[in-house]
Amino acid sequence: MRFARWIGADGVVVDGIVADVGGIDRLIAFDDGMTVLELTRRGLAWALEYGGAVQGNRADGAPDAPTVEQVQLLPPIEPPSVRDFVAFEEHVEGVxxxxxxxxxxxxxxxxxxxxxxxxxxxxxxxxxxxxxxPPRTTRLDFELEVAVVIGSVPGSDGRDLDARSAAAHVFGYTIFNDWSARDLQSREMQVRLGPCKGKDFATTLGPWIVTADAFEDLIDADGFLPLEVEVEVNGVRVGRDLLSNMGWPFAELVAYASRDSRVVPGDVLGSGTTGNGGCLAELWGRRGALDPAPLVEDDVVVMRAERIGEIRNVIGPVPPERPIAPARARSRSRTRALVA
Known part of the structure; x- marks a missing residue:
């Protein structure tokens, strides 16, 4: 089942399901105040039953529901937190x-x-x-990822999970594009802290959440999910990989995130950027040149993930920057000077 959020005709945010009606993806709104975040708090089994009832109750009216192309999709959930891993060895080698x-x-x-x-x-x-x-940058980049969304499990508070119990907390999957300003990121990481401002201006989630049951037949004996993923810029494919090339399966990422801590319903955990051109910086590192060129205004980036769908974004203009002064030289005194 697919859960989504979008802007309705009256400008109000709407939560609902994406239903295939006669071969067309239509959006059926929840009409009782339910949200996708609340579904994760109720758990996957409850959410599937609820979503099936919504679709069944609206069967007659579904042909009049808006199509995906007729609305502005929003991130499919408002997560309490977003973690992003770096789980692909090939990506690390290049970046x-x-x-x-x-x-x-x-x-x-x-x-x-x-x-x-x-x-x-x-x-x-x-x-x-x-x-x-984007921020003021000369090295704007994308990052092709898939993320899991956490759901509740009866009797668990999401703390100190092992891999088996962590797998039960996977509510669903969505595409994750961790936009990056590589020049800002490089400066920050020289201070051994970050990445921060090189990353936090935008992250695309979407186009919706596909529930975990839709992938059960693909997960291998070690817990890896061999989904085909790809990214293209202005119609040219730049990267393609299998999600199963991660160093750890998602269940182990969730378990590690919960160690001495908690994962809670609605949390989003990114896989990290795939290899084989999952971002431009990997290719720049391997080729020793900015090839392909960094992203610029009006570039179109499209990402696709098997059984999930695709996300598409256009690069907009750089907004005006409000400068921050460099650090001032200080005395390092330990007492306060008296004011006359």
Missing amino acids: VRSVGGDGGGGVVAEWYEAPTFYFTNPHSLIGSGQRVS
Whole structure:
């Protein structure tokens, strides 16, 4: 089942399901105040039953429901938090050369020890079809990812999960595009903190959440999900990979996130950028040149993931920048000077 959010005809945000009606994807709104976030709090089994009832009750009226093309899609959930992992070895190999400054391009030993993630900005999420408002950057980049959305499980508070119990917390999957300003990211990471401002201006989620039951037949014995994913810029394919090339399956990413902490319903956890051209920076690092060129205004980026769908965004203009002064030289005094 597919759950989505969009802007209705009256400008109000609407939560609902995406239903195939006569071969056309139509959007059927929840009419009782239900939200996608609340569905994750009720759990996957309850959400599937509820969604089936909504679709069944609206069967006669569904042909009049708007199509996906007639509305502005929003991120399919308002998540409490967003974590983004770096789980593809091939991605790391290329990116450290162009962003991390490692001339050898090697993957550090620490990467193999545990799945690493950072928290990104849940307030800068955008939907498929929305324009990207980038910062002042000369190296704008995309990142092809798939994310899981967490759902509740009876008797679990999402704390200190093992991989098996973590897998039960996977409510569904969505495409995740972690837009990146690589020059800002490179500067920040020289301070050994971040990435922050190089990342938090926009992240695309969408086009909807596909519930976990739709992928059960594809998950292999080790928990990996071999979905085909690809990205194109202005109609030219730049990257293509299998999601199962991750170093860890999603269940282990969720379990690690919950260690000494919690994952809660609605949390979004990105896979990290895929290899084989999942972002431009990987290719820049491998080729030693900005080839393909960084993204610029009016470029169109399309990402597709098997059984999920596609997201499409156009790069917008750079808004005016309000400068911040450099750090001031200070005395490091330990007492306050008296004021006459």
